Amino acid sequence: MYKIEAKDVNLYYGDFHALKGISMSMxxxxxTALIGPSGCGKSTFLRTLNRMNDLIExxxxxxxxxxxxxxxxxxxxxxxxxxxxxxxxxQKPNPFPKxxxxxVAYGLRVNGENNRSFxxxxxxxxxxxxxxxxxxxxxxKKSAFELSGGQQQRLCIARxxxxxxxxxxxxxxxxxxxxxxxxxxxxxxxELKTNYTIVIVxxxxxxxxxxxxxxxxxxxxxxxxxxETKKVFTNPDHTQTQxxxxxRFG
Amino acid sequence: MTHLxxxxxxxxxxxxxxxxxxxxxxxxxxxxxxxxxxxxxREVVAREKRVNAYELKIDRDCENIIALFNPVAIDLRLVLxxxxxxxxxxxxxxxxxxxxxxxxxxxxxxxKELAELVSLTEIFDDxxxxxxxxxxAFEKENSQLAASILSKDDLLDNVNRKANSLIEEYIxxxxxxxxxxxxxxSIVRKIERIGDHCSNIAEEIIFYIEAKVLKHQDKK
Numbered sequence: 001m002y003k004i005e006a007k008d009v010n011l012y013y014g015d016f017h018a019l020k021g022i023s024m025s026m027x028x029x030x031x032t033a034l035i036g037p038s039g040c041g042k043s044t045f046l047r048t049l050n051r052m053n054d055l056i057e058x059x060x061x062x063x064x065x066x067x068x069x070x071x072x073x074x075x076x077x078x079x080x081x082x083x084x085x086x087x088x089x090x091q092k093p094n095p096f097p098k099x100x101x102x103x104v105a106y107g108l109r110v111n112g113e114n115n116r117s118f119x120x121x122x123x124x125x126x127x128x129x130x131x132x133x134x135x136x137x138x139x140x141k142k143s144a145f146e147l148s149g150g151q152q153q154r155l156c157i158a159r160x161x162x163x164x165x166x167x168x169x170x171x172x173x174x175x176x177x178x179x180x181x182x183x184x185x186x187x188x189x190x191e192l193k194t195n196y197t198i199v200i201v202x203x204x205x206x207x208x209x210x211x212x213x214x215x216x217x218x219x220x221x222x223x224x225x226x227x228e229t230k231k232v233f234t235n236p237d238h239t240q241t242q243x244x245x246x247x248r249f250g
Numbered sequence: 251m252t253h254l255x256x257x258x259x260x261x262x263x264x265x266x267x268x269x270x271x272x273x274x275x276x277x278x279x280x281x282x283x284x285x286x287x288x289x290x291x292r293e294v295v296a297r298e299k300r301v302n303a304y305e306l307k308i309d310r311d312c313e314n315i316i317a318l319f320n321p322v323a324i325d326l327r328l329v330l331x332x333x334x335x336x337x338x339x340x341x342x343x344x345x346x347x348x349x350x351x352x353x354x355x356x357x358x359x360x361x362k363e364l365a366e367l368v369s370l371t372e373i374f375d376d377x378x379x380x381x382x383x384x385x386x387a388f389e390k391e392n393s394q395l396a397a398s399i400l401s402k403d404d405l406l407d408n409v410n411r412k413a414n415s416l417i418e419e420y421i422x423x424x425x426x427x428x429x430x431x432x433x434x435x436s437i438v439r440k441i442e443r444i445g446d447h448c449s450n451i452a453e454e455i456i457f458y459i460e461a462k463v464l465k466h467q468d469k470k
Contacts, residue, residue, distance in 0.1 A: 186253075187252055187253065190252075190253045206320055209317065209318035209319065209320075210253065210254070210318060210319055211253075230317070233317040233318055234313055234314060234317045
């Protein structure tokens with residue numbers, strides 16, 4: 001049983017054909033890396049998985065995308081519920097202008113939770129899962145902006161985890177961070193996959209190698225190759241894939 | 251433990267298991283040769299497939315670690331030395347199988363005088379001790395123990411050097427035992443080669459731990 005399935009997905013920005021017949025399936029509790037040169041469609045594809053592309057004008061999409069077997073583009077879907085279930089972390093850390101505690105609690109409150117004890121437990125649990133609790137437990141009331149870039153990004157991950165998603169989409173989550181913070185985020189991803197299905201866009205091929213179980217190589221809107229990361233990085237099927245991962249182009 | 255630490259730990263464990271298996275093979279091959287135990291010899295021959303399977307798996311694991319994690323410094327040295335130890339161990343496994351096959355041919359065992367002439371028990375024990383020390387040195391990251399292995403090759407080299415002339419004299423006195431004598435030359439050669447491979451393994455362990463390259467240097 002697959003957690004996420006895409007079947008013959010085509011996406012257009014107006015007349016521009018950005019995704020061309022993408023079909024791939026992701027198993028639960030795995031990390032899938034989407035790699036490819038700039039403009040190849042990997043972030044576009046990532047956004048199709050929680051309908052963030054709906055927010056862009058003139059987008060048209062065909063094909064099937066399912067999460068837990070359900071078509072997420074069906075007419076009567078609750079998009080807010082979808083985006084709770086399929087959370088997203090962006091390239092630039094974007095904490096709310098609130099305290100560390102409130103950043104994580106906000107999602108719970110907006111979804112109608114007002115049991116204080118539950119909220120406190122959930123905030124702690126999320127910060128622990130995001131490997132941030134020990135660093136912030138004594139300053140939960142401080143502004144989130146007082147944290148370093150790496151800490152802010154982990155706070156954003158905790159914020160996403162607080163509303164109990166089962167899938168995490170990460171769009172270049174470490175590209176704005178220093179090497180130490182990047183290493184912490186990568187270790188976090190490795191730990192999180194025990195409980196979540198993760199899809200990550202990255203420009204850093206070595207990162208894809210380190211964190212992912214499967215890798216999908218996109219080029220000019222096409223899915224060129226999709227397979228086990230070990231195979232893609234030791235003996236890819238396609239010459240284009242080999243040329244990209246060896247740095248010969250892109 | 252980071253993800254890479256986990257992978258390296260599993261690689262070391264796998265290599266430890268292969269060292270254990272090859273040591274076992276060599277020990278049983280010794281028993282088969284000295285005591286003429288044919289069942290044991292057949293077991294060694296059958297178990298050689300496991301040694302080969304280990305070699306393939308460890309090769310693949312090293313390849314994956316290099317491709318996926320780009321290890322550097324001591325981590326890189328561990329992977330590179332494991333790759334080379336892997337090859338040396340597989341050869342020792344082949345020699346153990348070869349020794350077992352010879353003992354099957356000489357199913358009634360070897361003449362005691364012939365065995366004593368080449369110090370058969372002593373050279374077997376030396377080879378086994380070298381490999382056993384290599385296993386401990388690798389697992390405990392003990393470069394001093396690894397260094398001590400390099401000088402233990404001397405007996406094996408000496409016996410091998412003298413074997414031809416000693417066995418030639420034996421054949422002149424015992425022409426009816428020429429087949430045994432020729433097989434004994436082969437046994438001595440194989441044990442001497444095992445010693446060489448153990449020395450190679452020791453050099454790789456020292457490279458891994460201390461980043462020193464001892465290849466092509468005097469053993470001292």
